[in-house]
Every structure is written in structure tokens, then in C-alpha cells.
Amino acid sequence: xxxxxxxxxxxxxxxxxxxxxxxxxxxxxxxxxxxxxxxxxxxxxxxxxxxxxxxxxxxxxxxxxxxxxxxxxxxxxxxxxxxxxxxxxxxxxxxxxxxxxxxxxxxxxxxxxxxxxxxxxxxxxxxxxxxxxxxxxxxxxxxxxxxxxxxxxxxxxxxxxxxxxxxxxxxxxxxxxxxxxxxxxxxxxxxxxxxxxxxxxxxxxxxxxxxxxxxxxxxxxxxxxxxxxxxxxxxxxxxxxxxxxxxxxxxxxxxxxxxxxxxxxxxxxxxxxxxxxxxxxxxxxxxxxxxxxxxxxxxxxxxxxxxxxxxxxxxxxxxxxxxxxxxxxxxxxxxxxxxxxxxxxxxxxxxxxxxxxxxxxxxxxxxxxxxxxxxxxxxxxxxxxxxxxxxxxxxxxxxxxxxxxxxxxxxxxxxxxxxxxxxxxxxxxxxxxxxxxxxxxxxxxxxxxxxxxxxxxxxxxxxxxxxxxxxxxxxxxxxxxxxxxxxxxxxxxxxxxxxxxxxxxxxxxxxxxxxxxxxxxxxxxxxxxxxxxxxxxxxxxxxxxxxxxxxxxxxxxxxxxxxxxxxxxxxxxxxxxxxxxxxxxx
Amino acid sequence: xxxxxxxxxxxxxxxxxxxxxxxxxxxxxxxxxxxxxxxxxxxxxxxxxxxxxxxxxxxxxxxxxxxxxxxxxxxxxxxxxxxxxxxxxxxxx
Amino acid sequence: xxxxxxxxxxxxxxxxxxxxxxxxxxxxxxxxxxxxxxxxxxxxxxxxxxxxxxxxxxxxxxxxxxxxxxxxxxxxxxxxxxxxxxxxxxxxxxxxxxxxxxxxxxxxxxxxxxxxxxxxxxxxxxxxxxxxxxxxxxxxxxxxxxxxxxxxxxxxxxxxxxxxxxxxxxxxxxxxxxxxxxxxxxxxxxxxxxxxxxxxxxxxxx
Numbered sequence: 020x021x022x023x024x025x026x027x028x029x030x031x032x033x034x035x036x037x038x039x040x041x042x043x044x045x046x047x048x049x050x051x052x053x054x055x056x057x058x059x060x061x062x063x064x065x066x067x068x069x070x071x072x073x074x075x076x077x078x079x080x081x082x083x084x085x086x087x088x089x090x091x092x093x094x095x096x097x098x099x100x101x102x103x104x105x106x107x108x109x110x111x112x113x114x115x116x117x118x119x120x121x122x123x124x125x126x127x128x129x130x131x132x133x134x135x136x137x138x139x140x141x142x143x144x145x146x147x148x149x150x151x152x153x154x155x156x157x158x159x160x161x162x163x164x165x166x167x168x169x170x171x172x173x174x175x176x177x178x179x180x181x182x183x184x185x186x187x188x189x190x191x192x193x194x195x196x197x198x199x200x201x202x203x204x205x206x207x208x209x210x211x212x213x214x215x216x217x218x219x220x221x222x223x224x225x226x227x228x229x230x231x232x233x234x235x236x237x238x239x240x241x242x243x244x245x246x247x248x249x250x251x252x253x254x255x256x257x258x259x260x261x262x263x264x265x266x267x268x269x270x271x272x273x274x275x276x277x278x279x280x281x282x283x284x285x286x287x288x289x290x291x292x293x294x295x296x297x298x299x300x301x302x303x304x305x306x307x308x309x310x311x312x313x314x315x316x317x318x319x320x321x322x323x324x325x326x327x328x329x330x331x332x333x334x335x336x337x338x339x340x341x342x343x344x345x346x347x348x349x350x351x352x353x354x355x356x357x358x359x360x361x362x363x364x365x366x367x368x369x370x371x372x373x374x375x376x377x378x379x380x381x382x383x384x385x386x387x388x389x390x391x392x393x394x395x396x397x398x399x400x401x402x403x404x405x406x407x408x409x410x411x412x413x414x415x416x417x418x419x420x421x422x423x424x425x426x427x428x429x430x431x432x433x434x435x436x437x438x439x440x441x442x443x444x445x446x447x448x449x450x451x452x453x454x455x456x457x458x459x460x461x462x463x464x465x466x467x468x469x470x471x472x473x474x475x476x477x478x479x480x481x482x483x484x485x486x487x488x489x490x491x492x493x494x495x496x497x498x499x500x501x502x503x504x505x506x507x508x509x510x511x512x513x514x515x516x517x518x519x520x521x522x523x524x525x526x527x528x529x530x531x532x533x534x535x536x537x538x539x540x541x542x543x544x545x546x547x548x549x550x551x552x553x554x555x556x557x558x559x560x561x562x563x564x565x566x567x568x569x570x571x572x573x574x575x576x577x578x579x580x581x582x583x584x585x586x587x588x589x590x591x592x593x594x595x596x597x598x599x600x601x602x603x604x605x
Numbered sequence: 606x607x608x609x610x611x612x613x614x615x616x617x618x619x620x621x622x623x624x625x626x627x628x629x630x631x632x633x634x635x636x637x638x639x640x641x642x643x644x645x646x647x648x649x650x651x652x653x654x655x656x657x658x659x660x661x662x663x664x665x666x667x668x669x670x671x672x673x674x675x676x677x678x679x680x681x682x683x684x685x686x687x688x689x690x691x692x693x694x695x696x697x698x
Numbered sequence: 699x700x701x702x703x704x705x706x707x708x709x710x711x712x713x714x715x716x717x718x719x720x721x722x723x724x725x726x727x728x729x730x731x732x733x734x735x736x737x738x739x740x741x742x743x744x745x746x747x748x749x750x751x752x753x754x755x756x757x758x759x760x761x762x763x764x765x766x767x768x769x770x771x772x773x774x775x776x777x778x779x780x781x782x783x784x785x786x787x788x789x790x791x792x793x794x795x796x797x798x799x800x801x802x803x804x805x806x807x808x809x810x811x812x813x814x815x816x817x818x819x820x821x822x823x824x825x826x827x828x829x830x831x832x833x834x835x836x837x838x839x840x841x842x843x844x845x846x847x848x849x850x851x852x853x854x855x856x857x858x859x860x861x862x863x864x865x866x867x868x869x870x871x872x873x874x875x876x877x878x879x880x881x882x883x884x885x886x887x888x889x890x891x892x893x894x895x896x897x898x899x900x901x902x903x904x
Contacts (some may be wrong), residue, residue, distance in 0.1 A: 124807070139803070177616060218726070226722060252730055257730045258689065262737055265738075268840065273833065276841075281837065285695065354696050612707045626895075634762070649904055651899070661776065666888045672716050675722070679725050690736070
């Protein structure tokens with residue numbers, strides 16, 4: 020009974036936080052905003068570590084005949100007499116991909132922003148299951164420890180590629196890695212559980228806990244994106260868990276699910292993995308698209324062009340994303356008829372993505388654009404994602420992919436969509452929502468410099484890789500100079516490596532801005548961007564419980580420059596019920 | 606978030622459903638060892654298994670009386686599951 | 699969860715699924731479980747399709763009669779589970795305790811018989827010449843132990859939760875005004891039964 024009264028007044032929530040110990044308030048918190056911050060610090064840490072792994076790879080590729088500066092501090096099993104060992108290089112390649120996908124990008128997109136934004140943007144006090152939410156975060160810790168620890172066991176970290184193809188991944192006698200692979204697979208099970216439990220929370224919260232007036236078609240596109248992403252994760256990740264368990268058994272119990280010598284099927288692994296793997300890449304891009312829509316509308320002071328089309332485009336991408344996985348397997352020896360059907364479905368999926376790109380451009384067209392740092396990164400996202408999408412169209416066609424598969428052309432494609440796409444959007448999102456999370460503004464000048472550095476060096480690193488791939492440079496190779504056909508392009512590898520070092524260094528500028536602003540940045544008001552969505556209609560940072568009174572929603576989320584409003588160019592979702600939204604966003 | 610869907614109907618006869626499940630299991634056991642063509646047995650057993658699963662879902666898991674939206678939610682993974690299995694089977698066709 | 703209405707100035711809450719959060723959450727979780735078992739069972743179907751001549755016939759290695767009894771035990775436990783929920787709805791404290799304990803006990807019995815079967819197979823059965831039927835006994839052994847093993851793991855988790863729920867029943871926690879926990883646990887338990895119904899048919903009888 021008391022809780023009903025407390026809910027109505029919000030008082031119990033607003034004072035409750037004072038009664039919790041430091042441990043309960045900051046470490047073992049069930050408050051979604053604290054959990055979001057925990058995810059943010061953890062994923063930024065993994066982003067930094069994993070970038071370092073990439074720097075080691077780049078040094079090896081540019082100067083395979085030279086010793087690694089400072090390599091002496093690493094164990095002899097990794098760097099012998101100053102040279103990166105081929106076995107260690109394989110581990111670097113594998114773990115770079117794995118850690119980026121599972122510990123950096125996915126948890127940053129979902130663990131940070133789904134947690135931060137969903138309750139705030141739908142007008143709820145917290146997630147449907149706050150303690151389950153806390154568990155989702157804490158499952159990442161043993162997973163992370165296992166992953167990082169796997170570098171230091173006998174045999175080193177997993178080294179069969181992030182895609183873990185059998186039989187290589189299942190046989191220590193072939194890969195040279197036994198315990199490291201097991202640790203990675205167990206870690207994956209923890210990550211899978213964390214993700215699935217998170218999805219349970221996000222789906223239940225968005226479906227059942229929207230504030231009055233927050234109809235489905237008044238949800239911010241960020242919430243739509245995160246909701247659809249949660250459904251993808253719910254359906255796709257368990258299949259990876261099942262496959263990973265079977266791989267684990269092949270390695271430890273003597274089963275032969277994927278080993279031909281026991282009657283098993285290597286192709287079975289590929290089908291299971293990519294059935295997960297393809298929805299996974301849409302998990303990695305959809306939230307980024309959501310943030311971009313949010314930032315571009317706010318930064319252009321214009322409604323999103325084609326809100327409903329944006330929603331249906333995301334739904335189509337998710338739906339189609341389940342029937343395109345074979346485009347990763349054109350070279351695998353699968354049934355050729357499948358090659359044809361997967362090419363068709365993959366080309367189809369380009370259409371909704373293109374619709375979104377056109378709609379972002381349409382939003383910015385003749386807008387009153389404010390080129391702040393989040394807007395720069397969001398616009399950068401559109402351009403870089405488009406380039407990544409173009410290279411994807413080439414790869415979608417079976418005959419073209421037969422040539423391009425497992426070359427650096429594919430590496431270029433992945434990084435344009437994952438770095439130029441997801442990570443650009445993440446940077447934009449961090450600059451945009453930092454004030455809401457920490458109550459202070461990040462430094463705008465440093466932000467613009469960071470953007471310029473990232474834009475220039477990112478393209479210098481990854482654009483030439485299209486050319487390298489077309490010239491025949493294969494993925495995951497240890498020493499390009501050992502191949503006659505690659506001798507002539509080694510200069511490009513050196514250019515890429517120097518640019519990569521500069522790109523990595525620019526990350527420290529961001530880190531400095533991030534941490535310095537957290538303590539010394541100018542205090543942020545509730546709504547520094549004059550944005551419409553509900554999170555900006557509450558203090559920065561919001562109190563525990565978010566709202567004194569649950570807001571009532573009257574408008575769609577991207578109503579900027581409404582013709583009936585004279586005094587300002589924005590219209591918060593929960594103000595002025597007398598002003599009608601135009602038909603279509605109602 | 607009202608729980609209006611609960612208790613607005615008469616409780617089903619759980620023991621009757623139990624009896625159906627019991628009988629169907631016995632029939633399955635009988636059919637499995639009949640000296641007829643294997644593919645006939647397989648088809649019959651799959652139908653039986655599916656039917657039993659449906660009884661459990663509809664009556665014990667209450668799906669018969671839940672809102673349509675919840676039923677759609679529960680059915681949602683099935684197309685994805687079917688796509689995965691069918692495509693993989695095409696490797697042998 | 700309906701308390702939000704009290705502070706929203708007379709506006710109706712949004713429709714959602716019109717079922718309480720915990721039930722929605724459990725069904726969402728069960729969707730992920732469907733996909734997990736699809737991964738395992740789908741692999742079994744595909745592997746067997748491609749290597750059907752290396753599979754054992756029903757009752758050749760696996761003990762069908764004992765497992766049939768075990769199936770019956772699990773189905774009975776679904777009945778006791780649903781009766782526990784009915785007892786909770788009616789506020790019948792004695793019924794809640796009896797039926798929750800019965801469900802936990804039947805689940806534990808299922809597990810014990812399964813474990814007994816496993817040890818018997820591993821130590822005494824023989825398959826294609828080798829002594830003992832283990833996960834390494836070809837694809838037949840691998841798929842058998844993986845599918846039934848993970849099902850058994852889910853039963854184990856269920857039994858743990860049922861034991862907790864039974865203890866809570868003795869503390870008087872459940873009643874006509876607090877049935878959600880039992881209902882949601884029941885959904886999980888019925889799902890586990892449902893998976894076994896499918897597994898029993900395709901692993902033991904086909």
C-alpha cells in the first residue's frame with residue numbers, strides 16, 4: 020500500500036538512494052543508470068585493450084622483418100627474440116575480433132544505451148527486472164576475466180579466428196590451442212546468458228511499461244532500434260550457445276559433431292555460427308542507426324524524414340537478417356542452390372538500409388544544422404556506413420564474393436560498417452548523452468578535434484584495404500612479404516599501420532576529454548541540446564526513480580520546428596497537449 | 606498491467622489432459638515397434654509428439670486463454686527455428 | 699505494476715501485452731530456450747539425416763521401457779504443478795505445499811532415473827563393438843548425451859527453484875493474492891516437460 024502512495028509522489032524513490040551503502044549504490048546497484056555507467060567503463064576499457072591488440076597486428080603486417088619495440092615485456096610464447104610469433108599473431112587476429120564484438124561494441128551499444136535510455140525514453144522508473152539487469156552486467160565480469168586470462172595459459176588464447184571454424188577450432192593438435200579455446204567458449208556462454216537476460220528485460224520493459232500516451236509510433240527511433248535488437252539477440256544468441264557447447268564437447272569429451280573423421284559435419288558449424296552471426300551484425304548496427312536518427316533530428320532541428328518508414332525499415336532489416344546468413348559461406352562448399360537464394364535475400368536487405376540513408380539525408384536537407392560533436396559523428400556515420408554498405412553489395416553477389424572472400428576487401432567492409440558505422444555512432448552517442456549520465460558537458464573543441472582525427476585516420480587505415488583485397492591480399496596472414504603477388508603493395512601496409520597508430524592515439528584525446536569532463540566539465544542543464552525525447556525533460560543526471568510524476572505523452576519524438584510553435588524550435592513529448600502532431604507521427 | 610486474463614474461464618480438466626497424454630504415449634510406444642515402413646512410423650510419431658506438446662502448451666501453460674499478443678510472442682521463434690533446420694537439411698538434398 | 703495509473707493525471711496506461719511483467723518475461727525467456735534446443739535438436743536431425751545408417755534402432759542401446767516410465771513421471775509432475783497453481787488461486791495453503799513438494803519430488807525422481815540410466819549406458823551398454831555407450835560413441839552417443847544432458851540440466855534448475863518455492867510455501871508466502879511466482883515457475887516447468895515430450899519421441903522412438 021505504501022508503495023502506491025510513494026509511486027504517486029515519487030518521494031520514496033527520490034530519498035531511497037540516501038539509505039544505501041556505497042557498495043549497494045555504486046557497485047551492486049539495480050538502478051539502470053548506474054548499470055549503464057558500469058557497462059560504459061567496462062566496454063571502454065575493453066575497447067582500449069583490443070585496439071592495442073590491433074596495433075600489435077599492424078606492426079607485424081607493416082614490418083614483419085623487424086622486432087617489436089618493447090616486445091621484451093611479453094612472454095616468450097608470444098614474442099620470441101623480439102618477433103611476434105605466428106601462433107601469437109593468430110591469437111591476436113582471433114581475439115581482436117572476438118573482444119571487439121562481444122566485449123566492446125555489442126555491450127556498449129546495448130548494455131550501455133539500452134539500459135540508460137529505454138526507461139528514460141519511455142517514461143518508466145526503471146527496467147521491468149532491475150535485479151536481473153544487475154546480473155546481466157555482473158555476468159560480463161567472469162566472462163572478461165576468462166577471456167583476458169586465456170592469453171596467459173599454456174597454448175595461449177584461442178587462435179582459430181573469431182568465427183571458430185571447425186575442425187581447426189575443435190582440434191588442439193591442429194590449432195595449437197587447448198585451454199585458451201575452452202576458456203573462450205565458456206566465456207561465450209556467460210556472455211550469451213548476459214545478453215539473453217538483457218533482452219528479456221528490454222523486451223518486457225518496452226512492451227509493458229510505456230508511459231500513458233507513449234504509443235508504439237510515438238517511441239523514439241532509439242527505443243525501436245534497441246527493442247528490435249533485443250529480439251534479434253533473443254533469437255540468435257541461443258543458437259551460438261548451443262553450437263559453442265557442441266564445439267566444447269568436441270574438444271573435451273571426444274564427440275565429433277563437427278569432425279569429419281567421426282562422421283561429423285564442419286558445415287554444420289558454419290550454418291549454426293552464421294545463423295547467429297548474421298543477426299549479430301544487425302545487432303551491432305541497429306542501435307547505432309537509432310542513435311543517429313535521434314542526433315540528426317535534434318541537430319538539424321527538423322523532424323525525422325519518414326518516421327514510419329524508418330521503423331518498417333528496421334523491422335525489415337531484422338526479419339530479412341535471419342535469411343541471409345549463407346552469404347558468409349559462398350566459398351564453403353554448401354549446396355549451390357543456397358548460394359543463389361542467399362544472394363537474392365542479401366541484395367534485398369540493401370533496400371531498407373538505403374531507405375534509412377536517404378531518410379537521414381532528407382532530414383538534414385534544408386535543416387537548421389548545429390554542427391556540434393554528436394552531429395559530426397552522426398553525419399560521419401551516414402557517410403561511412405554508406406561506403407560499407409556499397410562494399411557489401413559487391414560481396415553479396417556469389418561470383419564476386421568467390422574472388423573477394425577472405426581478402427582484405429572483406430576486412431575493409433567489416434570495418435567501414437563496424438567502426439565507421441557502429442563506433443562513430445557510439446562516439447556521437449557518448450558525446451550526446453554524457454551530460455545526461457554525468458551531469459556535465461564534454462569539451463566541444465576537443466570533441467571536434469577528436470572527430471577530425473578519427474575521420475581522417477579511419478579512412479586512411481581502411482579505405483586502402485579495398486585495394487589490397489582486390490590485389491589478392493588474404494585475411495589473417497602473418498607475413499605479407501612472404502607472397503610474391505603482395506610484394507608490390509607492402510608500402511600500402513606501412514601507410515595503413517602509421518595511420519592506425521595515429522587513429523589509436525586519437526583515442527587518448529577522447530579518453531582525456533571523457534574523464535576530465537566527468538569531474539571538471541561545465542555543469543549540464545536538463546536539456547542542453549533542446550531535444551524532445553523524455554530523457555531530456557528530467558534533471559541531468561536524473562534522480563533514482565527518474566520522475567517525480569510519470570510523464571504523459573502527447574506527441575511524437577522528433578517534432579522539431581513545429582509550425583504552430585512560435586517561441587522555440589522544439590516540442591517535448593510531454594508538453595503542450597493543445598498542439599497537435601502532424602498526421603503520420605501520431 | 607491488469608491480470609484480467611486469469612480466472613475469467615472455468616479451469617480445464619487437468620486430469621483429462623493427463624489421461625490424453627498418457628494414452629498418446631502408450632500409442633506411440635506401440636506404433637514405434639510395428640513392422641511397417643520406417644517413414645510412416647516417423648511421420649506418425651512426429652504428429653503425436655507435436656500434438657502432445659500442443660496440449661501441454663494450450664492447457665497446462667494456459668495459452669488457450671491468454672491474449673492474442675502473448676500467443677504471437679510465444680510463437681515468434683518458430684519460423685526462425687524452421688528456417689534454420691530446413692536450410693541445413695538442404696545440404697543433403 | 700498497475701500503480702503507474704495513480705500518478706498519471708487520469709490517463710490510461712499504455713496497452714502492452716496486458717499480462718503482468720513476470721509472465722511476459724518468462725515467455726520471452728522461453729523463446730530463447732526454444733532457439734537453444736533448436737540448435738541442439740536441429741543439429742541432431744541434420745547429422746542423423748546425413749548418417750542414418752550409423753544410428754541405433756529403438757531399444758537397441760537405449761532403454762525405452764524405463765524411459766517411458768520416466769516420461770510418465772514428468773507428465774505427472776506437470777499435473778501436480780498445475781494443481782499447485784490452482785491451489786494457490788484458491789488460497790488452499792495445504793494444497794500449495796503438497797503439490798509443490800510433489801512436483802519437486804517427481805522432478806528429482808526423473809533426474810535420478812536419468813542418472814541411473816546414464817551410468818548403466820556408460821558402464822554396461824555396448825555400441826558398435828566398443829564397451830560402454832558414451833558421448834564419444836559416434837554421433838549417436840554425442841547427440842544423445844548432449845540433448846538429454848542439457849534437458850536434464852534444465853530439469854535440475856527447475857527442481858532447485860521448486861525446492862525454494864516449496865520452502866516459501868511453508869513460510870506462507872503463496873496465496874490467492876500472490877500466485878505469480880508459482881504461475882511463472884509453472885510455465886518454466888511445463889516447458890521443460892514439453893521439450894522432453896519431443897525429445898523422448900525423436901531420440902528414443904525414432
